[in-house]
Amino acid sequence: MIATTKRARILAGCLALLSAAPIPAAAAKVQQDSAKSVKSKTAPEMEQETEIIDRLEKADARHSYPQLTLHGDYRFLYGKGRFHASLPDRRTGTLRRTDQAVFRAERRLRLFPFIETSPGTSIRTMLEDKRDSKDESRNKHLTLSRLYLQHENPHTKIEVGRFNYYLMDGSIIDKRIDGLRFRTGSDDWPQGSLTVFLGRTTDGPDEQKDGVSVLWKKALGKLDASAVYLDFRQRHDLPTSEPKLRSLGLPTGRIGQGFDRQRIASLAAKYHPTSKWQLGLELLQADGRHYADAYREREGGFVALVQYGELDERKTGSFASWLRYYDQPSASVLYPTMDADAGFFRREGFRGWGARTDYVITPGLVCAVEGFRLENRRESPLLRRMHEYILGTSITAYF
Structure with missing residues (x-):
């Protein structure tokens, strides 16, 4: 007990000496000067480093933009089409079948010079040259x-100028347009994406159409949903498409061609059970008018899709195949997306099958085989039993 008390008193005395001992003045001064030195140097050095980084980034930006990139493709296409229809014979009144064959052997070169002026902003162009060995009237230098x-x-995404407007499944539109296209949102956002278009087609003055459209798209897990509304009208009303019938007092009806105004609504869904399989269905509703022919068409239709494969032009052996069934009124077609002639059916609409396979022979070289078997959807008294058969192949080199 006495030893414990003695040790406690010694410990208390040592603590008192330590707490009372002053720090030498010289040591204190050194510590203060050191602290001041650290504080006075840190801020300017950081500012200087920031300025240097900014200057380097600006210099790098000046050296990086504008940037010119160039890519393109060269395609050789060979195709054959066979068309036949039944027309009434003027003398006997019976139906007489007429046949026509069409060949295409086309070489197409496309160059895509892009000028990137800043991150996210670019000027995009396309140069195109087409030569058709079977029909020189189709040549375009x-x-x-x-x-x-x-x-x-x-x-957001905004495009202004002359670009291509393309909607795939329903053979609705694939056309160069002068106009404005604005998109806000993204397919993965809760509200999806919304794209608004306003523009004019690049045809001749008598064939140009003015149009607007609104497109909504949304990704829902393995399901992609979309809805679009288009309203296109001829700048100048079309003349009667069959003057001889009009002169006889007969209605032109479905044997006529074209529309002055077309309003098209589409509701589509695509389901991806796996990364390679895709199932799709698109419902169409169209309203078309031709004023000089006193013709109006209000009809619905659909396009069904089955697709397998994932095409990657950089991987040898990569391929994709699709099969579509079309059942479309004529008013639902502005400028067909498929390599078949929808105009052959005039205003009778069409139904039938289409299939295509793309295969990568070697990176950058793709072979495609495509075919269609179509027939008229409706019939007119003067034009019946219309059939169209298309088979084509192409080889495309990407660079």
């Missing part, structure tokens, strides 16, 4: 086919 300004960020 090297011309500037597209020229537009594009800006894209995570929230």
Whole structure:
């Protein structure tokens, strides 16, 4: 007990000496100067480093933009089409079948010079040259086919100028357009994406159409949903498509061609059970009018899709195949997307099958085989039993 008390008193005395001992003045001064030195140097050094980084980034940006990139493709296409229809014989009144064969052997060169002016902003162009060995009237020497300004960020995308407007499944539209296209949102966002278009087709003055469209798209897990509404009208009303019938006082009806105004609504869904399989269904509703022919058409239709494979032009052996069934009124077609002649059926509409396979022979070289078997959807008294058979193949080199 006495030893414990003695040790406690010694410990208490040592603590008192330590707490009372002053820090030498010289040591204190050194510590203060050191602290001041650290504080006075840190801020300017950080500012200087920031300025250097900014200057380097600006210099790098000046050296990086504008950037010119160039890519393109060269395609050789060979195709054969066979068409036949039944027309009434003027003398006997019986139906007489007429046949026609069409061949195409086309060489097409496309160049895509892009000028990136800043991150997300670019000027995009396309030069195109077409030569058809079977029909020289289809030749088109090297011309500037597209020229537009594009800006894209995570929230929006805007395109202004001459670009291509393309909707795939329903053979609705595949056409060069002068106009404006604006998209907000993204397919993965809760509200999806919304794209608004306003523009004019690039046909001759008597064939140009003015149009607007609204497209909504949304990804829902393995399901992709979309809805689109289009309203296109001829700048100048079309003349009667069959003057001889009009002169006889007969209605032109479905044997006529074209529309002055077309309004088209589409509701589509695509289901991806696996990464390679895709099942799709698109419902169509169309309203078309031809004023000079006193003709109006309000009809619905659909397009069904089965697709397998994932095409990657950089991988040898990569392929994709699709099979579609079309059942479309004529008013639902503005400019067909498929390599078949929808105009052959005039205003009778069409139904039938289409199939295509793309195969990568070697990176950058793709072979495709495509075919269609179509027939008229409706009949007119003067034009019946219309059939169209298309078979074509192409080889495309990408560079």
